[in-house]
Amino acid sequence: METGFARGRLLIKDIGHLVGFGHAPLGPMKGADMRQLPVLEDAWLAIEEGRVIDGGAMAEFPGITDWNGLEVVEASGRMVSPAWVDSHTHLVHAASREREFVDRIRGLSYQEIAARGGGILNSARALREMSEDALFDVSLERMERLIRMGTGAIEIKSGYGLDLESELKMLRVARRLGALDRIPVKTTFLGCHAVPQGWSDAMAYTRYMVDEVLPAVVEEELADHVDIFCEEGYFGLEETRLLLEQARLRGLPAKVHVNQFTAGGGVALCVDMGAMSVDHLEVLEAQDVAELASSETVPVALPLCSLFLDLPYTPGRTLVDAGCALAIATDFNPGSAPSGNLHLAASLGCLRMGLEPVEALVAATVNGAAALGLSDQVGGLAVGQEASLIVTRPLRSVDEALYAFGDPLADRVLARGHWVS
Numbered sequence: 337m338e339t340g341f342a343r344g345r346l347l348i349k350d351i352g353h354l355v356g357f358g359h360a361p362l363g364p365m366k367g368a369d370m371r372q373l374p375v376l377e378d379a380w381l382a383i384e385e386g387r388v389i390d391g392g393a394m395a396e397f398p399g400i401t402d403w404n405g406l407e408v409v410e411a412s413g414r415m416v417s418p419a420w421v422d423s424h425t426h427l428v429h430a431a432s433r434e435r436e437f438v439d440r441i442r443g444l445s446y447q448e449i450a451a452r453g454g455g456i457l458n459s460a461r462a463l464r465e466m467s468e469d470a471l472f473d474v475s476l477e478r479m480e481r482l483i484r485m486g487t488g489a490i491e492i493k494s495g496y497g498l499d500l501e502s503e504l505k506m507l508r509v510a511r512r513l514g515a516l517d518r519i520p521v522k523t524t525f526l527g528c529h530a531v532p533q534g535w536s537d538a539m540a541y542t543r544y545m546v547d548e549v550l551p552a553v554v555e556e557e558l559a560d561h562v563d564i565f566c567e568e569g570y571f572g573l574e575e576t577r578l579l580l581e582q583a584r585l586r587g588l589p590a591k592v593h594v595n596q597f598t599a600g601g602g603v604a605l606c607v608d609m610g611a612m613s614v615d616h617l618e619v620l621e622a623q624d625v626a627e628l629a630s631s632e633t634v635p636v637a638l639p640l641c642s643l644f645l646d647l648p649y650t651p652g653r654t655l656v657d658a659g660c661a662l663a664i665a666t667d668f669n670p671g672s673a674p675s676g677n678l679h680l681a682a683s684l685g686c687l688r689m690g691l692e693p694v695e696a697l698v699a700a701t702v703n704g705a706a707a708l709g710l711s712d713q714v715g716g717l718a719v720g721q722e723a724s725l726i727v728t729r730p731l732r733s734v735d736e737a738l739y740a741f742g743d744p745l746a747d748r749v750l751a752r753g754h755w756v757s
């Protein structure tokens with residue numbers, strides 16, 4: 337887990353490229369501003385008690401006056417970049433689903449696998465059988481793996497419980513992960529992820545979620561947001577409106593799975609209802625782009641899901657050119673994106689969505705924080721923000737960090753002022 341000391345006072349010197357430093361948080365960064373990410377060459381950064389306290393160019397380095405309890409790290413030209421902010425994950429789940437992976441290689445589609453009782457319902461079966469403590473243990477192992485890869489904040493959804501008891505179990509596990517204080521963890525109630533067997537229709541199940549599960553989630557303060565899989569064959573506009581209205585009345589903003597396979601007016605509905613984010617957007621119409629551009633709703637692209645399911649990629653270039661604050665997240669889940677590698681997701685933003693490296697980096701840090709309402713805390717390395725960062729292997733530029741797609745990036749990772757192995 338933790339190595340080294342730090343957490344007290346830390347000075348990182350001779351940084352080749354210091355990314356995201358400033359005197360005020362950056363986010364959200366919209367449209368053309370996404371290219372304005374501050375990058376300081378030959379720089380230093382000072383940290384105290386897990387927060388950034390100062391920084392600047394080596395040419396103006398004031399020198400060290402107080403050596404008391406100070407750890408000095410020579411970055412020797414390495415890049416120092418804010419930790420990734422993963423604004424969309426299903427990290428709490430019982431087990432992987434590699435059988436379905438093989439089924440897909442043999443020719444079945446994601447929808448065909450779901451129709452045979454695979455997919456989300458398969459994960460729900462496994463989760464219901466697992467104890468809360470066992471679920472916590474497997475989820476903690478995953479979270480630690482993400483932190484080692486340089487992820488400095490995550491969102492975690494429920495949605496594999498699909499009944500009162502199991503949805504609460506998932507959210508309690510997510511809250512327990514947050515209570516460890518390793519990194520900020522935001523939780524999202526996604527009871528309307530799929531309609532389990534035994535329900536006559538999506539509306540009847542949504543009413544159960546609204547009337548019985550949502551109040552319990554709110555009562556126990558288990559969720560920061562609400563989500564629903566707004567998609568043909570899952571939940572429609574009526575169910576989405578009902579859930580979002582009821583959640584809003586109880587103080588929960590929305591982050592919605594929408595337009596993964598089809599465009600059916602879900603984006604406009606979510607924007608109208610003031611959703612914090614709309615996620616997936618593999619299929620997007622011009623009208624949706626215009627709606628998003630004139631709103632504060634953050635569009636979240638999930639390119640690892642597109643890669644894994646061989647879906648179209650979210651039109652990132654179009655969204656940025658329209659002026660949106662595009663975010664990129666992993667969607668880490670056992671069915672459609674079994675990877676928490678946000679570095680790879682950001683590189684796919686370049687390779688498949690037409691983003692320049694600096695824009696993809698912003699999408700996976702600054703704008704990921706905006707999609708979680710955490711802009712003040714994470715996503716950049718401004719004074720006062722959390723000292724969660726990646727000291728990369730030697731790189732010549734920010735561009736190289738995303739060009740070398742999938743290659744391990746981090747030499748060292750600092751999470752809230754603690755070195756992680």
Ligand code: NIG
Nearest residue numbers: 455456565667669670671672
């Ligand atoms: O974001 N689209 C809906 N939910 C997940 C997939 C969940 C699963 O297959 O287990 C997603 O892709």
Ligand code: FE
Nearest residue numbers: 424426593667
């Ligand atoms: Fe998802």
